[in-house]
Amino acid sequence: MASYIAKRLFAAIPVLLGLSMIVFLIMAMIPGDPATAILGSYATPENVERLNRSLGLDKALPQQYLAWLGNLLHGDFGRSYALNRPVLDEVLERFSATLILAGTALILCTVFGLLAGIVSAVRQFGWVDRVVTFFVLIGISIPSFFLGLLLILLFAVQLRILPASGMYAIYGGGDLADLLKHLLLPAVTLAVVATGVVARLTRTAMLEVLRQDFIRTARAKGLSERKVIYRHALKAAMVSVVPVIGLQAGFVLGGAVYIETVFQWPGIGAMLVKAISTRDLLLVQGGVLFVAAAYVFVNLIADIVQAVLDPRLKT
Amino acid sequence: MSTQALEVGPPKDSGQSRTAWRLLMNNRLAAAAFYIVVLIVIMALMAPILPLHDPDTTSPANRLLPLFSEGHLLGTDHLGRDVLARLVWGTRVSLFVGISAALAAAFFGSLIGLVAGYAGGRADNLIMRGIDMLMAFPYILLALAIVAVLGPGLLNALYAIAIVNIPFFARNVRGITRGLSHREFVDAARLSGKSHIAILTTEILPNVLPIIVITMSTTIGWMILETAGLSFLGLGAQPPQADLGSMLGQGRALLFTAPMISVIPGVMVFLIVMGVNLLGDGVRDALDPRLRAGALSRPMPVTRIERPHVPEPDETAKASALAVTGLETSFEQGGGREVAVKGISFTLRKGECLGLIGESGSGKSVTALSILGLVASPPGVITGGAVTIEGRDVLSLDETQIASFRGGKVAYIFQDPLTTLHPLFTVGEQVAEAVRAHQPIDRVGAHEKAVELLRTVQIPDPEQRARAYPHELSGGQRQRVGIAMALANDPDIIIADEPTTALDVTVQAEILRLLQALRRDRGLALLFITHDFGVVAEICDRVAVMRHGEIVEAGETATVLGDPKHPYTKRLIACVPIPGQGRAFLDAIRALPSADTDRGRGA
Numbered sequence: 001m002a003s004y005i006a007k008r009l010f011a012a013i014p015v016l017l018g019l020s021m022i023v024f025l026i027m028a029m030i031p032g033d034p035a036t037a038i039l040g041s042y043a044t045p046e047n048v049e050r051l052n053r054s055l056g057l058d059k060a061l062p063q064q065y066l067a068w069l070g071n072l073l074h075g076d077f078g079r080s081y082a083l084n085r086p087v088l089d090e091v092l093e094r095f096s097a098t099l100i101l102a103g104t105a106l107i108l109c110t111v112f113g114l115l116a117g118i119v120s121a122v123r124q125f126g127w128v129d130r131v132v133t134f135f136v137l138i139g140i141s142i143p144s145f146f147l148g149l150l151l152i153l154l155f156a157v158q159l160r161i162l163p164a165s166g167m168y169a170i171y172g173g174g175d176l177a178d179l180l181k182h183l184l185l186p187a188v189t190l191a192v193v194a195t196g197v198v199a200r201l202t203r204t205a206m207l208e209v210l211r212q213d214f215i216r217t218a219r220a221k222g223l224s225e226r227k228v229i230y231r232h233a234l235k236a237a238m239v240s241v242v243p244v245i246g247l248q249a250g251f252v253l254g255g256a257v258y259i260e261t262v263f264q265w266p267g268i269g270a271m272l273v274k275a276i277s278t279r280d281l282l283l284v285q286g287g288v289l290f291v292a293a294a295y296v297f298v299n300l301i302a303d304i305v306q307a308v309l310d311p312r313l314k315t
Numbered sequence: 316m317s318t319q320a321l322e323v324g325p326p327k328d329s330g331q332s333r334t335a336w337r338l339l340m341n342n343r344l345a346a347a348a349f350y351i352v353v354l355i356v357i358m359a360l361m362a363p364i365l366p367l368h369d370p371d372t373t374s375p376a377n378r379l380l381p382l383f384s385e386g387h388l389l390g391t392d393h394l395g396r397d398v399l400a401r402l403v404w405g406t407r408v409s410l411f412v413g414i415s416a417a418l419a420a421a422f423f424g425s426l427i428g429l430v431a432g433y434a435g436g437r438a439d440n441l442i443m444r445g446i447d448m449l450m451a452f453p454y455i456l457l458a459l460a461i462v463a464v465l466g467p468g469l470l471n472a473l474y475a476i477a478i479v480n481i482p483f484f485a486r487n488v489r490g491i492t493r494g495l496s497h498r499e500f501v502d503a504a505r506l507s508g509k510s511h512i513a514i515l516t517t518e519i520l521p522n523v524l525p526i527i528v529i530t531m532s533t534t535i536g537w538m539i540l541e542t543a544g545l546s547f548l549g550l551g552a553q554p555p556q557a558d559l560g561s562m563l564g565q566g567r568a569l570l571f572t573a574p575m576i577s578v579i580p581g582v583m584v585f586l587i588v589m590g591v592n593l594l595g596d597g598v599r600d601a602l603d604p605r606l607r608a609g610a611l612s613r614p615m616p617v618t619r620i621e622r623p624h625v626p627e628p629d630e631t632a633k634a635s636a637l638a639v640t641g642l643e644t645s646f647e648q649g650g651g652r653e654v655a656v657k658g659i660s661f662t663l664r665k666g667e668c669l670g671l672i673g674e675s676g677s678g679k680s681v682t683a684l685s686i687l688g689l690v691a692s693p694p695g696v697i698t699g700g701a702v703t704i705e706g707r708d709v710l711s712l713d714e715t716q717i718a719s720f721r722g723g724k725v726a727y728i729f730q731d732p733l734t735t736l737h738p739l740f741t742v743g744e745q746v747a748e749a750v751r752a753h754q755p756i757d758r759v760g761a762h763e764k765a766v767e768l769l770r771t772v773q774i775p776d777p778e779q780r781a782r783a784y785p786h787e788l789s790g791g792q793r794q795r796v797g798i799a800m801a802l803a804n805d806p807d808i809i810i811a812d813e814p815t816t817a818l819d820v821t822v823q824a825e826i827l828r829l830l831q832a833l834r835r836d837r838g839l840a841l842l843f844i845t846h847d848f849g850v851v852a853e854i855c856d857r858v859a860v861m862r863h864g865e866i867v868e869a870g871e872t873a874t875v876l877g878d879p880k881h882p883y884t885k886r887l888i889a890c891v892p893i894p895g896q897g898r899a900f901l902d903a904i905r906a907l908p909s910a911d912t913d914r915g916r917g918a
Contacts, residue, residue, distance in 0.1 A: 018448035023460065030464050124613050141589035143540055145547050146563060146581035153574050210613045211691065213734040220689055220729075221749045221800065222722035225616045225714070235739050254455030258544055262567070272456075273548050276463045284463040288456055295453050310739055311784045 098267035109194035117202020139196030148262035246302025345597020368397035413539030424484025432492025472551035532595035643699035670855035726801035732793035743781025749803035791822035
């Protein structure tokens, strides 16, 4: 197992390099003078020239990339001109808020998606299955930013039981209960689409597995139907569901952009939107790199979990 | 329509698309979605000629009029603009952008996929690595990065959404193209001197089109949603131009005072996306039935039993280890039922080995599985007859009672142990589980018992092997595990369904010897299903020959072998090749003329 994990970790390195290359190339596509684009059109010529030199823009593209990568590895993500502080500091601060939100959403979608998928496969064509299918359809079709607004209208405006925005109350908040109260609506909103996808796939995977020969063998052994479904079928189905949960991490991390804007959650998504409208490109670059790396990491974990479940994958 | 033809077949005629259309319209949900989408599209197209207010004319006197106001059916927004007019025009913009993005992504993605798949080799490798890299990004994030560079704007949002969707098309198209580029009709075109471009456009593209359509129909909903999302964030449509997303984004500021201004465009996006998604699912199902999730139905724990009348077992039946009386098993197909086992009867005496022989499709395996209700249901239904074990009719028992027979008094051994053993549990766990299903014994005890059983079936180093997974064992060892599992609870009867068919000849002989030895030591009754008279001659006391779901001949093995009555039996016997008799063997395997050979079942 240890050697498998080591192998997967090594395999992640080229992926991370590739990500950094794509981000670098996208940033290199900026029309016109990058330094002006970064500093804005009101920057003094001296500042533009200084930035050009510090970005190494007088050199060839591959050399520029290597220098840029070297800086990243030293923790130098550049400086946000709008916030006037190092990009890394801002990103790290924001990232923890996003992790709380996205992590909760990922847990919610895993738990409820699996439950709904299993129940609707087991009770195929029953009323539970119909209800689940109906909600899955709505869940994967409703824009999350619209759902967020609807939930705010219902729970914050009409019922007045949950806060509409922010991560902590401004006065007297700050403890865990306060955080949970603020977290509930955005996390649920963020989880809805992913829950639908997980439920749908779990249902299909379970139905597929239940037709396999080894399920017939389990029944021929005289196992109870409970054991057949929750031990034999579920374990086999999980092998194909786990990578899908890994993919949902991407959905949740990306979708955080909308949810953080709607609920004014102080995370990286809201930061990115603001940074784009202020053309604070180094901040955008740092944020995108961080979230993408987190996504690679989650998928790495999904790979390892899958290999733990399925010994055939380890070799 | 076969999926084979769809995936890699030669070009098709238009009859097929007509079938697909009918399939789509038969799907009620997809048909409803189709009409909704068509209605919305027509509304968007007719926006310039509909009697609407100008969507951009502000009217400070008429700010925030409620729903159903005179002249403003859906009210007005914070600048006094007519919400209905803005909704229709906004829908037009959203649809236009979403569809354009989908077309662009489909075009460029398919182009990349075609080139990569057709070129193969290093070019393919390089392109697909790049595509994988793009897919390693959270999708929306990549779109954001692109908008960040290009700057906010509707057109830039369109580019961004198109670019992030290119990988989906490239991947799917590349996979199919890769398979096609090695097919005979492509080789033929190449040999006839056609250029690469001609081959790609005339030979490969027509076969790849269904996949492009499927991918487009399943991603276009997302693309509409994501462009609306970018506009919602203020990165897409810029004022005064409005799409549904930016209407929603601007309405958000008035959420508490005038919620309808954001709810209305939100509902519209929802309707469009749901309609497109449902329609997309319908298109996918119609074009590629293999992917239809609903087609899978889960098999029940016990085969459905619908016997109009239950035969009373006679004295012989009650005295036998196992008696099957007038068993009839059918499969539901389309609207009707096809009978696979047609009222057969036989008995298995205590300690006896009965061979049930026939070719594939003769109904012998279905018979074996019917005994304890293991025929997959749906589609299987037991429509008649009785199965008597210990004087009781098993098929009248309830689910838990039948389960207590399974692996207890009666154990099964199946054909291909690679698919019949659970791939994710060690063989030790699987044998121990069989023990614990019927005996009150703790985990450790069950494990020890499992190791003991593995030793009984002559698996070398059983302590070690118990920790192995099925894929780590050889075929013969896997079948020994299957036998160990069957022996777990000292059964009286073992039903072996072609236990040696998947094995090579020397291993087959070893497994047969093992079964024989176990039978003698434990006084087991063995029902042995096979298509091989050689095997029957070796181990069976009696034999019953099955054909088209009926027993055509039965008797002592020596008698049947020495003096076969039915021509089918003669043929089966002659099928055992004897060195030096090549010509006779070939005669034997020639099809037997029969009234019902054309039924597609059996011969």
